[in-house]
Amino acid sequence: MTAKLCWIRDRYAGVFELSGNPTRDVLQENIAALENAQHCCVFSSGLAATAAMANWLHVGDHILASDDGYGGTQRYFREISVVHHGRQLSFVDLTQLDNLVKELKPNTKMVWFETPSNPLLKVIDIAAVCRIVRAQTKECIIVVDNTFMTPFFQRPLELGADVVMHSLTKYMNGHTDVLMGAMVTNNALLERHLYSQQLAVGSVPSSFDAFLVIRGIKTLHLRMRQHMENALAIAHWLEKDARVEKVLYPELESHPQHKVHKKQASGMSGMVSFYLRTDLEGSQKFLANLKLFTLAESLGGYESLAELPAVMTHASVPEEMRSQLGIGDNLIRLSVGCEDKVDLIKDLDMAMCAAMNRGVMLSRGAQPSRPLLCTPNSDDDEDDSGGEDELVVPRTVCGQAKxxxxxxxxxxxxxxxxxxxxxxxxxxxxxxxxxxxxxxxxxxxxxxxxxxxxxxxxxxxxxxxxxxxxxxxxxxxxxxxxxxxxxxxxxxxxxxxxxxxxxxxxxxxxxxxxxxxxxxxxxxxxxxxxxxxxxxxxxxxxxxxx
Structure with missing residues (x-):
């Protein structure tokens, strides 16, 4: 006990919990090891970690961020970094590398992006972005938000990034009972800056929260495999359903950046986004009729969640920007949990049947890609065809269930x-x-x-x-x-x-x-x-x- 107390006094210099505690140190070392990094600093939330990293910048510095990303991060950059700290900000589609070359400025000091992005699941070529930025400036910090992937599937530091950000609230913890964020790096100067933010700002997690995340990480490899297995089955099912306009999941060959994804990642988490062939009312009715999926904004837990980004996680994003990105009223984001995948598919099917009745039409020329065995309810004997220009979305309660x-x-x-x-x-x-x-x-x-x-x-x-x-x-x-x-x-x-x-x-x-x-x-x-x-x-x- 004496040896431990002496070590604690030497390490923490008497600044109690702000400077650290053994449990938090174990967590930070654990996360650093998972990312194959030297340093990690954890904070009381993902946004607290974002703010700590952004405080590296000075007045007049330019932040170049991906246009599709977590709404809270975008809100912080727009309303805090720009308004209160005097920084410049640009949102760019980084899947098109030409945009990066055009938007880089002499005062660009930070490039920040998520891959896959939230909620459109765009995949950005991490190595290519790092090469382009390094060719133009040595002073720009490249930060990659790896929350959706975790180090189990993707390690951005090994691809050239300077800092990896995690919302530990999500997959790393995996039990929906903690708020926490982390910044991981191999740069000693950045580690000192982040540690000083822990001391000066005080946005650090409790030792018990650190313990809970350590507990969650012990099953990370098991959970991520199950998340991917379930999500892939659901994505394939959605892709074949006539009521779904488009499915976004990087493991699908139909994904626009599928090859980039396979090059830099070994798999994908349980995040699936898709467009229903309906409007806002139909989307809300679909979500309201889900039984196993919980209507909630979070993600990465053992339980399955569903949300409507346009009015939930990305409601703070300006409407014009949402429209340009494609975050429409019919975009659904799923966080697929660890339940039985057949039960989850049945739940989605039943909710679609409840929400998308004979009043919901397919665009002309759209045809089901597989048999649909149930037709909509009707009290008359008319033919249920939607006519020459439209096709009524059929019910598929029996057609897509066991x-x-x-x-x-x-x-x-x-x-x-x-x-x-x-x-x-x-x-x-x-x-x-x-x-x-x-x-x-x-x-x-x-x-x-x-x-x-x-x-x-x-x-x-x-x-x-x-x-x-x-x-x-x-x-x-x-x-x-x-x-x-x-x-x-x-x-x-x-x-x-x-x-x-x-x-x-x-x-x-x-x-x-x-x-x-x-x-x-x-x-x-x-x-x-x-x-x-x-x-x-x-x-x-x-x-x-x-």
């Missing part, structure tokens, strides 16, 4: 008959769950009626012929007629359900993993396809006959 989900949906909603279903279930279930990959509505309807007619013929030729004289002899004409009608009605309804639903249940469509269903025996499928209410009705009629 077979067990379809079974539950059918049991809850009733059977597929044309006449009796409206009376029994109070809704036109047959019309809603009507179209699949193999057959058109009229084809399926025809199959149902043809099968029913065959059963009626068999009934009259066989059991019905026997039932009439038996009933007449035992009960008289009236009761015999009722018995005959009941038998025919029960067989007719059951036959129609079997004929109508067999095509649906046997439609060979893939789920999100490409597996093909329809492996159950025909009788079992036909029975399950009838629906709970239809089965109850048929059983009741048969019992009455007995």
């Amino acid at each position: 077979m067990s989900e379809c079974d539950q949906f059918e049991q809850q909603s009733g059977g597929g008959g044309i006449l009796l279903t409206r009376w029994l279930t109070g809704r036109n279930w047959f019309k809603r769950y009507n179209s699949d990959a193999l057959s058109h509505r009229r084809v399926r309807t025809g199959l149902g009626w043809v099968t029913a007619a065959l059963f009626i013929v068999a009934d009259i030729a066989g059991g019905g012929v026997v039932a009439i004289p038996v009933a007449l002899l035992n009960s008289g004409l009236l009761i015999g007629s009722i018995a005959m009608f009941s038998i025919s009605l029960a067989f007719f309804y059951t036959a129609h359900l079997i004929g109508n639903n067999w095509v649906t249940m046997c439609a060979r469509w893939p789920d999100v993993y490409g597996k093909v269903h329809c492996r159950k025996p025909y009788p079992e499928m036909a029975y399950r396809a009838m629906g709970q209410r239809a089965k109850t009705f048929t059983s009741t009629v048969l019992n009455l006959m007995v």
Whole structure:
């Protein structure tokens, strides 16, 4: 204990918690090791770390920042650095390196960017930016915000950056119970500056918060792998969905900077952004109908979050700038957590179905890239086509869920008959769950009626012929007629359900993993396809006959 106390006094010079504590030191050494760096200073939040780094600059210095980035960072630069500290500021699309060359000035002292960016997930070539800046000036500090990636997937210092910034609140901690930020560097002068900011400003984390982040880092490698696995599955699913206009995820080959991403990173976190084919109202309704995804601005925790950047994280960004960047009212940002990916996909699917009904249209020429098995609700018998110039976004509750989900949906909603279903279930279930990959509505309807007619013929030729004289002899004409009608009605309804639903249940469509269903025996499928209410009705009629 004496040795430890002597070491603490020598290290901290009696300035209590501001100068440091053993737990905070362990955390800083841990993060530095993960980034393969020599120095790390942690602060009470990510913005506190940003402010400490920005205080390296003087009045009149120029900051060149990426145009797409965390709204809080942009707000700090615009409202604090420029207004109160007299610095100059430029926002530039750094994915286009020509823009960097044009905007660099003799007084540019700091280049600051995120890669991938927030929320558009643009990927900036770190090594290329460093080469260009170094060729023009040796005094400019290059800061890379590595929050989205963590050192598990990307290490900017090894690519030439001077400083790496982390919001430890996010993936590094991973448990949504801490506010903290960090600056990591190999530059001793910058480390002294950051340490002096800890002492002079006092925006340092508590030792307990430091302990919590140390706890989170112990599972970082496990969590990041799961985040990526889930996010990649969701991104692939979204990319094939007709209700989604565009998906932004660097691991997808369709991403504009996919090659740059693969060159400088070994993977990607759980951040996925996409554009819905809807407006602000539709986006808000989509978010409101999510069950597993929580509507929240943060990211990087074990739980899945969803948000609307235009009115949440980036609401402070000027509207004109948001419009230029493409941060529209239909842009959704997901922080995909560690839950089961099938459950997450189902949640997204159900929320889209609730938000994007027949009033939401696809642009002309847009076609679904895979079968869509459910059509929108309707109380009339009109054709659900959107016409020549537009295509109605279809419901896909069963089309994009696993077979067990379809079974539950059918049991809850009733059977597929044309006449009796409206009376029994109070809704036109047959019309809603009507179209699949193999057959058109009229084809399926025809199959149902043809099968029913065959059963009626068999009934009259066989059991019905026997039932009439038996009933007449035992009960008289009236009761015999009722018995005959009941038998025919029960067989007719059951036959129609079997004929109508067999095509649906046997439609060979893939789920999100490409597996093909329809492996159950025909009788079992036909029975399950009838629906709970239809089965109850048929059983009741048969019992009455007995």
